[in-house]
Amino acid sequence: xxxxxxxxxxxxxxxxxxxxxxxxxxxxxxxxxxxxxxxxxxxxxxxxxxxxxxxxxxxxxxxxxxxxxxxxxxxxxxxxxxxxxxxxxxxxxxxxxxxxxxxxxxxxxxxxxxxxxxxxxxxxxxxxxxxxxxxxxxxxxxxxxxxxxxxxxxx
Numbered sequence: 001x002x003x004x005x006x007x008x009x010x011x012x013x014x015x016x017x018x019x020x021x022x023x024x025x026x027x028x029x030x031x032x033x034x035x036x037x038x039x040x041x042x043x044x045x046x047x048x049x050x051x052x053x054x055x056x057x058x059x060x061x062x063x064x065x066x067x068x069x070x071x072x073x074x075x076x077x078x079x080x081x082x083x084x085x086x087x088x089x090x091x092x093x094x095x096x097x098x099x100x101x102x103x104x105x106x107x108x109x110x111x112x113x114x115x116x117x118x119x120x121x122x123x124x125x126x127x128x129x130x131x132x133x134x135x136x137x138x139x140x141x142x143x144x145x146x147x148x149x150x151x152x153x154x155x
Contacts, residue, residue, distance in 0.1 A: 014155050016035065017049070072115055072144040076139065080136075099114065
């Protein structure tokens, strides 16, 4: 970090990130070859970016439909009052179908992404889990018909 607290990345760091964004399984030695540096240099740069919190780990991407989870939807959640957020958040963490949760501005207090096996599963989730949480006033559900873009930001 510089004296203003900004993250300090140079061209090599951005090159490494660009390669990994395109394919996170690229071996360090292949990254080193593409960047014309040693494998040790790539390792040191990766460690630096992990320590800075830029790289937070790796993620396995699964085709949920092949595991029997065919419904992806987004749910806007209205809270009774803003002070209920922490209680609702703690309960949402316990629901395995909730795969993303965002605290938002605008109409909804919370916006979540859920994955369900089918519409009946979604209905059960809404009625017996989500809408049963103390502090949840009501929900709006948006079913995703298809996901056409899924990517990291390009550098």
